[in-house]
Amino acid sequence: MTTSTEQEHPPKAMGPYLVSEDPPHYLSAVEFSDLPEMVRILNLNKDIFEGTASFEYPYLESHGQARISRAHANTARLGFNTHWAMRTSPTGPLMGWIHVYAPETKVDPTSGKSLRVGHLGYWVSPEYMRQGYASRSAYFVVHEILFKELGFDVVHAEAYTDNKASRRTMEFCGMQCEVESRTVFIDKHQENRVICCYAIHRDNSTKDQWTWQESST
Numbered sequence: 001m002t003t004s005t006e007q008e009h010p011p012k013a014m015g016p017y018l019v020s021e022d023p024p025h026y027l028s029a030v031e032f033s034d035l036p037e038m039v040r041i042l043n044l045n046k047d048i049f050e051g052t053a054s055f056e057y058p059y060l061e062s063h064g065q066a067r068i069s070r071a072h073a074n075t076a077r078l079g080f081n082t083h084w085a086m087r088t089s090p091t092g093p094l095m096g097w098i099h100v101y102a103p104e105t106k107v108d109p110t111s112g113k114s115l116r117v118g119h120l121g122y123w124v125s126p127e128y129m130r131q132g133y134a135s136r137s138a139y140f141v142v143h144e145i146l147f148k149e150l151g152f153d154v155v156h157a158e159a160y161t162d163n164k165a166s167r168r169t170m171e172f173c174g175m176q177c178e179v180e181s182r183t184v185f186i187d188k189h190q191e192n193r194v195i196c197c198y199a200i201h202r203d204n205s206t207k208d209q210w211t212w213q214e215s216s217t
Contacts, residue, residue, distance in 0.1 A: 012080035013149055016090040019140045027084040027098070027137060030071055034085055034094040038064045041094070041125040048123045051163060053186050055123070071099070078102070080150055084141065086124065086133050096124035098137045100146060100155065106210050115153040115210055118146055122169075134165075139173040147202045154210050156199040170198040178211065 015028035042048055042059035049057035056063050071083035086096035102118035120142065124134045146152040159166035161181060170177075179197035186193045201207055 009079070011075050011078075013145050014081045015084060016087075017084075017140065017144070019136050023131070024088045025133060025136055026087045026090050026092070027140065028087060028090060029075070029081045030068055030083045030085045030094070030097065032065075032068055035061065035064045035068060037093045037095075038068075038097070041127075044126050047126055047129075051160070051166070052121070052123060053184075054188070056188070074102075082118075084137070086128075086137050095128045096122065096133055096137065098122035098134075098141055100141065100152075102146075103152070113209065115206055116151060117154045117156065117210060118152050120155050120157040130165075134169045135172040138169050142173045142175075142200060152202065153206050154199055154201050156197065158195045158197045161194045161196045167196065167198075173200065175200040 015026070017027045019025040019027055039059055039061050042055060042057070042064075046057050048055055049059075068083075074083070075081045082102055083097070083099040085094040086098065087094060099121050100118040101121070103116045106115045106117055107113070120138065122134055122138060142155050146155055155175075156178075157170050157175060159170065167177075175198035177196055178199050182195050182197060183192050184195055185191070199210075201210075
């Protein structure tokens with residue numbers, strides 16, 4: 001249901017955005033109509049389950065319903081969209097997902113400046129892997145949406161150290177590895193995994209104001 005406030009002040013960053021004409025590649029807000037395709041994709045195999053910290057397998061409709069509900073709640077709370085579906089046409093079926101958990105607000109103790117910090121995550125259907133969709137989406141979201149449209153200061157992401165594809169995606173959009181190795185406990189696997197931590201700063205001066213060590217406190 002759309003509220004009167006949303007009608008008067010529609011959320012920013014809903015899309016659709018044209019990322020690439022060849023191949024056709026669009027980003028637009030994730031909708032409940034994407035749920036059947038989302039569930040189908042996330043049950044094709046265990047690749048996304050193994051490559052992420054939170055996605056379940058088997059992936060149930062209830063999992064997707066809850067995730068999309070949280071995405072819409074974030075949009076309503078923040079006034080801008082934070083979850084986009086990758087598509088081959090403006091209204092085509094979902095083939096991947098990219099989001100930013102936002103905003104973390106960090107305050108530099110010296111200058112008192114507040115920094116808007118977001119955490120990037122994504123996945124792509126096995127049917128569309130190794131075709132550049134993740135890299136193009138990440139670059140567009142970071143530079144065109146988060147930095148230019150929404151005014152974020154820092155965007156960070158993480159990957160398992162042996163996930164070379166995700167690391168290349170982060171590097172493609174300009175992120176630099178700030179922590180090469182960090183051990184974290186992955187609840188769904190009930191074991192420790194080693195991750196690497198990447199970040200990109202809209203203004204290099206913020207490198208002295210925000211670090212991965214700051215984000216863990």
